[in-house]
Amino acid sequence: MGRYSSQMAHFPDAEATGGLGRRAGLATDAKVVGCAKYDQQQAPAENWTAVPGDPTTPGPSQFDAMLRASGFLNAKPIVATGVTGNDFYTVAPFQVLSWHPRTVLYPSFIDRERCEHVIRMAERKLAPSTVAMRKGDTRADPNSVRTSQGTFLDAADDPDGVLAWVEERIAQVTMFPVQNGEPFNVLRYVLNQRYESHYDVFDPEGYGPQSSMRVATMLVYLSDVEEGGETVLPLEGVDGLERLQGIDYKDCGIGLAYKPRMGDALLFYSVGTNGTFERRSLHGGCPVSRGQKWVMTKWIRDKCYGGRSSPCADEV
Structure with a gap:
């Protein structure tokens, strides 16, 4: 009956996704990794340079927190969630x-x-x-x-x-x-x-x-x-x-x-x-x-x- 006819999907039941706000989630990620050296430097974002291979180099999920620490957001806030989007992340297994x-x-x-x-x-x-x-x-x-x-x-x-x-x-x-x-x-x-x-x-x-x-x-x-x-x-x-x-x-x-x-x-x-x-x-x-x-x-x-x-x- 075809390649998948007898297959039952080997996935657990979907768990409810939290309603964690976008910015709250980013802040939490930043606390887990730690951004102490960026907090101390207070360097403008345009002067910040990622170091390849450096374990302290931030990923995308920490960038929001670093911008806040640098004071860059005081001049140009992060673009708000669009009218067609969400204020939270959801991931559907597929x-x-x-x-x-x-x-x-x-x-x-x-x-x-x-x-x-x-x-x-x-x-x-x-x-x-x-x-x-x-x-x-x-x-x-x-x-x-x-x-x-x-x-x-x-x-x-x-x-x-x-x-x-x-x-x-x-x-x-x-x-x-x-x-x-x-x-x-x-x-x-x-x-x-x-x-x-x-x-x-x-x-x-x-x-x-x-x-x-x-x-x-x-x-x-x-x-x-x-x-x-x-x-x-x-x-x-x-x-x-x-x-x-x-x-x-x-x-x-x-x-x-x-x-x-x-x-x-x-x-x-x-x-x-x-x-x-x-x-x-x-x-x-x-x-x-x-x-x-x-x-x-x-x-x-x-x-x-x-x-x-x-x-x-x-x-x-």
């Missing part, structure tokens, strides 16, 4: 699963409570999933390709703020503003339901002109799956495009496959580093053999997604 296409696993990306909250929201609105039609496509029955049930959820519809929290977390790890994301697409798969391999990119040649392009997809798994339900990328690998000719879009036995685990998130890019369509991003959902599968999809675009009430953070 594992690169592939470079072709770029695919990254974030284990324990969200906790069980938030997973169950999203499921409760989605259960009330489930409907048969649909597929986008290309120009000239006459296929009338999406169930031949996609057999799940799903719904779209917007952060504005969640008064508890869970979806907004997830959006912010996705923005942190992808480095795309929240406004570049489409609403969440929450899907439920039960016995034998699947999604044949497909692309998330709307290629203008097949779908007509697009105001923006989907560049990445984040899958957040909301449940464990007893058996089946893997996410498969059948063309994964340097030589993946060699398998494109004559490919069976229902085949779950080739390429990379990842078995869902509650709270994990899988990010893959639909465009290459040169901005062109990455054909190895073909992906699908294998049939569920036992149990059920809940997954939440966030499609990320290269520009602000239409319908957002506020402008994109990188376009103001």
Whole structure:
């Protein structure tokens, strides 16, 4: 079932990250290392020179404290945290699963409570999933390709703020503003339901002109799956495009496959580093053999997604 089908991520559960302020954290680091000689010198920052190999040479985490000691900040304070950033550092553990296409696993990306909250929201609105039609496509029955049930959820519809929290977390790890994301697409798969391999990119040649392009997809798994339900990328690998000719879009036995685990998130890019369509991003959902599968999809675009009430953070 692919290289990662039987793999359970070997990561501990994510620990809560502290809300330690940026400057408080830097001050703490400085106390641990010790900056006595800089405190005594009170030298202007422009006269300070790092000595290669000198164990007392400060790292980036001590630079703030040294600037304070030198008095340089009295003339030019450190730039404040931007309106689009944080006042604290967060680190999400991750594992690169592939470079072709770029695919990254974030284990324990969200906790069980938030997973169950999203499921409760989605259960009330489930409907048969649909597929986008290309120009000239006459296929009338999406169930031949996609057999799940799903719904779209917007952060504005969640008064508890869970979806907004997830959006912010996705923005942190992808480095795309929240406004570049489409609403969440929450899907439920039960016995034998699947999604044949497909692309998330709307290629203008097949779908007509697009105001923006989907560049990445984040899958957040909301449940464990007893058996089946893997996410498969059948063309994964340097030589993946060699398998494109004559490919069976229902085949779950080739390429990379990842078995869902509650709270994990899988990010893959639909465009290459040169901005062109990455054909190895073909992906699908294998049939569920036992149990059920809940997954939440966030499609990320290269520009602000239409319908957002506020402008994109990188376009103001």
